[in-house]
């Protein structure tokens with residue numbers, strides 16, 4: 583029943599249906615959205631495949647790069663979802679509207695799992711974004727720790743313009759990065775945010791020419807891999823928890839992480 587509603591053959595989509603490639607080279611994993619003829623539009627198969635990659639990420643991986651093939655990073659959700667026919671095997675918004683609450687919730691939660699693992703402390707995720715990053719495309723870029731963007735980038739949170747809310751984990755990182763007022767502005771107008779503004783707002787760490795994007799990502803990877811892995815993981819844990827903790831709690835968390843580091847590095851016998 584659930585499969586007919588939203589997720590389709592959720593557990594068994596092929597990479598072709600998912601529209602992405604996954605490659606591992608030592609400590610670096612690369613996910614490439616690979617449906618350029620449809621501007622890397624995403625489906626439930628895409629999100630299911632992303633979740634599976636997260637579930638099975640090889641332990642040696644320290645950096646995950648998310649990028650898009652062709653003219654756009656991603657044009658967001660596949661617009662066939664808005665049609666009565668939907669996406670073959672994956673349902674439509676019409677079929678979703680008929681689902682019971684638990685089924686609906688479960689399917690969205692599974693889709694969100696395709697995004698949340700990109701923030702794990704053990705890895706650093708980098709979105710290499712060029713061209714359009716619309717809706718689910720913008721949210722996928724927001725799910726990553728860092729965004730390095732080409733000067734032609736065009737972010738757009740289009741969901742409210744289509745009557746929807748952003749539900750692929752994007753609202754929290756957006757607010758964390760730009761603040762509530764700017765997030766309201768960006769989402770409720772569904773306007774385009776270009777490279778210069780993205781950099782100014784802190785949405786992008788770096789802006790480079792389109793032809794220099796791949797090299798800029800490689801440079802950042804080299805910098806990230808130059809630090810101690812366990813220290814990087816512990817530091818990321820500290821940074822991720824810092825906003826929610828009081829100063830006293832954060833100090834205690836620093837002490838705890840440091841004790842583990844010092845023991846790992848210097849304890850004898």
Ligand code: ACO
Pocket residue numbers: 619620621623624653654656657658659660661662714716717718719740741744746
């Ligand atoms: N879903 C399905 N197909 C898409 C999507 C999409 N989101 N975006 C583009 N395509 C298809 C087009 O239908 C077209 O297919 P065709 O060649 O078979 O006709 C092909 O990709 C190329 O699209 P163009 O519009 O010709 O490409 P262009 O480079 O001129 O424009 C742009 C790119 C701006 C991204 C435009 O395609 C667009 O606006 N797409 C829709 C964006 C959108 O509304 N996404 C949903 C956001 S909400 C959410 O993600 C939850």
